[in-house]
Amino acid sequence: MNIIKTTAELYSDYQSKMEKIADVRNAIAVLGWDQETYLPGKGAAIRGQQITTLSTIAHELFTDAQLGDTLQALQSREDLTATQKKNVALSLEDYEKNKKYPAAFVAALSQTTSDCYHAWMKARKENSYAVFEPLLEKMVQLKKEETHILGYTGHPYNALLNEYEKGINIQTLDTVFADVKTSLSPLLQAIAAKPKPNNAFLQQHYPKDAQWQYGLKLLKEMGFDFEAGRQDLSEHPFTTSFNPHDVRVTTRVDEQDFSNMTWSCIHEGGHALYEQGLLISEYGLPCGEAASLGIHESQSRLWENNVGRGLAYWQYNYPALQKEFANNLSNVSLEEFYHAINLVQPSLQRTEADELTYHFHVMIRYEIEKGLIEGSVSTKDLNHTWNQYYKQYLNVDVPNDGAGVLQDIHWSHGSFGYFPTYSLGSFYAAQFYAAAQRQMKDLSQNIATGDYHALLQWLRNNIHVHGRFYTSNELCEKVTGEPLNFKYFMDYAQAKYAGIYGI
Amino acid sequence: MNIIKTTAELYSDYQSKMEKIADVRNAIAVLGWDQETYLPGKGAAIRGQQITTLSTIAHELFTDAQLGDTLQALQSREDLTATQKKNVALSLEDYEKNKKYPAAFVAALSQTTSDCYHAWMKARKENSYAVFEPLLEKMVQLKKEETHILGYTGHPYNALLNEYEKGINIQTLDTVFADVKTSLSPLLQAIAAKPKPNNAFLQQHYPKDAQWQYGLKLLKEMGFDFEAGRQDLSEHPFTTSFNPHDVRVTTRVDEQDFSNMTWSCIHEGGHALYEQGLLISEYGLPCGEAASLGIHESQSRLWENNVGRGLAYWQYNYPALQKEFANNLSNVSLEEFYHAINLVQPSLQRTEADELTYHFHVMIRYEIEKGLIEGSVSTKDLNHTWNQYYKQYLNVDVPNDGAGVLQDIHWSHGSFGYFPTYSLGSFYAAQFYAAAQRQMKDLSQNIATGDYHALLQWLRNNIHVHGRFYTSNELCEKVTGEPLNFKYFMDYAQAKYAGIYGI
Structure with a gap:
């Protein structure tokens, strides 16, 4: 006799499976934390192996057909709370996305990521983009393939953007970065005309x-x-x-x-x-x-x-x-x-940029990634493309590849679509903060007293x-009453820097 | 067609399975290390759960029937090196021992261990053995059951001793501890008669x-x-x-x-x-x-x-x-x-004992464990039994249960048969060190120059x-030319302490 489980039983099955997966993933995170903080030098090789083993186990647990069956069964139940319903829907989405990847693709991506990372390390050491280029080219090919595996509406790059920021697409980002160019550039020019504060x-x-x-x-x-x-x-x-x-x-x-x-x-x-x-x-x-x-x-x-x-x-x-x-x-x-x-001062390194010029660093990467994925930009001579962008948008000359196209680890990891989230973060922050200020009249006063x-x-x-x-879209609307709007960042920047620079 | 694997292929299957298990076990060790060094207070509960999850995974991997089949197949292969042969034999032994445990016993032991540990913690806090006794009694029953699961020759306690020190039995330990009593006691008495050095x-x-x-x-x-x-x-x-x-x-x-x-x-x-x-x-x-x-x-x-x-x-x-x-x-x-x-000074706490009186602390635990497992000692009034032993062997009065029978964590963990390895360690050490001195004539001189x-x-x-x-037996014979012999420890102690105390 096939006993039909109650919703509570099914949900409990689901939850305990997910907790087990989380336990393994969090153990990996502990190993990773230790790797960056306390791991002795010789321990690195086997630590890498240990992390791979646990990652494989976590992957196996999350692709287990029983989990899929449980999720399918739960999806049709009516007596779930809103949170439970959302958990089930998102887990099913994650589960099904995970299953889209053919084993051969996963293996190729894993191998290429490892090779690409090592090539990037070597390229940085030798200060030569040419060392990195062949592997980056391979990585871009795989990323293009991934857009087909994942599927997308509109532009293929949307598939990758969605991996980091669900619901975002190039339409939104093109609009946002157009705003960056049209609104932020004049402010930066005004700042550049003023004397630099002593730091x-x-x-x-x-x-x-x-x-x-x-x-x-x-x-x-x-x-x-x-x-x-x-x-x-x-x-x-x-x-x-x-x-x-x-x-x-x-x-x-x-x-x-x-x-x-x-x-x-x-x-x-x-x-x-x-x-x-x-x-x-x-x-x-x-x-x-x-x-x-x-x-x-x-x-x-x-x-x-x-x-x-x-x-x-x-x-x-x-x-x-x-x-x-x-x-x-x-x-x-x-x-x-x-x-x-x-x-505020245009510079070569994204990670050292001030909060205004920062977004030009991101925009450059966004344009390049979009171009690489759609095929309008090539990995060949990407260092020159990079340097031209830096001249155009930040008016800085890149002295060598290490200080230029090789400065970030992201591409060597296969993280295409990640960079835009940095700018989105700042823009959401400004919009959230404006909402917080509207809702808490004494916010600045509290902060001025350390509270x-x-x-x-x-x-x-x-x-x-x-x-x-x-x-993120839904959250932004819920918290601030409107979708992402670059205006809040611009208002914040204008008010703050006009004061500082006397513009 | 059933393709018969080569020995190299089989051994490689075995090795990669074992490495995977080691990766998981070592990840558990990292989580344990972090728990004792850096874990923030509130993180303890979920850390415990994470460790349990990984332990279950390691157990599942090590009871996998495929591993058993591979080990069985390898066992009959002639073309293994001596080391490979030994690895296979020991893994098979571990594997088969592991499989002896019925699931119900494992569950009961796991639950009792957790309960027993918490009771021990509570008992220490309240300084009352009575709080610990019921759980300890339950633990002893399970340990008796375990001796039957594992099987043994001679005395049931041998089964537990073998878990920590393969090949050791009560015959050896009775002999060793008889030597401790007959040889070490007179030395301690001679020391006690001399003035204490200032420390x-x-x-x-x-x-x-x-x-x-x-x-x-x-x-x-x-x-x-x-x-x-x-x-x-x-x-x-x-x-x-x-x-x-x-x-x-x-x-x-x-x-x-x-x-x-x-x-x-x-x-x-x-x-x-x-x-x-x-x-x-x-x-x-x-x-x-x-x-x-x-x-x-x-x-x-x-x-x-x-x-x-x-x-x-x-x-x-x-x-x-x-x-x-x-x-x-x-x-x-x-x-x-x-x-x-x-x-040298008889004291209440094993962990703070000097290197001579230390072995009386171990002997007392050995006698008690042997008695508990064979049934000649009861958990009832074990605090009194303990205190009598301490009076008899170390001539110290135990002021309360916390400073007495509750001082060690081992029994609350179900570790019966563990204590004797502490003394064995010292006795092996003396025997190894004597062999090293025989083989390296300038050993003391090297040490005296920090080399x-x-x-x-x-x-x-x-x-x-x-x-x-x-x-350990085989190793001792190989390194020192004879089986474990308490004489080396006694010679070392006699020479050293005669010098210090002018005996």
């Missing part, structure tokens, strides 16, 4: 331990829960989460550059607050996961820029900072400090608790 | 950072490879290995007690050198694993006691130590220091590289 005092000796302690203090004040997370050092700062009760950030400390640690700390802190704000009751399920990369980045950028590079933030924090680093800052006024940390509680609660209630329940 | 200077303020740095220095000098391992802090010192290229030790630092960090560091260093000395080419296979717990402990004890509490060791190290901690040691001579670190290279090479060649190829 030399940020590049003095700031002792390591004092910086480290200062970073911890900022995180604590933001609301980062050190009982549910920690900070460590790594070469490149990152945030990783093993569940909302164990979220880890890393930072780096450059004794000759105070900015390096400080805003990476606030940035990662913003990511971490999002992860700590996800519901542990939804552990392993879509509604317990972040909405998208763009929304994730909105949280880090909101804290880093809208809050952490704002005047109100430093009205509160600067006196203590000045005291802590009296050698460097005792003769620097709050206004001078505020201007210095908001210096971020209301802001964090607002982010928790409006964004964090929802997980993947809403797509 | 108060060890319990002064030794700054944390300086101690930590000193521990790292000792590890480095021993030959610990920091490119293939690291040291961190934890509440209880331990060694864990994820493969020979990633071996981690932990220590603790008590600012009021120099001994605490120093000898735990050398002890764990000894364990770690063993793990770093296993063959990475045998990763995942029995010949890439440690021979037994007793042999593992022989490595830690050899470094901790035979080397690290020896006069030669401090002839080299003391001048620098004295300089580093001048506040504490500038007026303490090498001889006074050497006497202080070898203070441990030859000793480490000797341990590598004679012990580490063999992995589980030999049982």
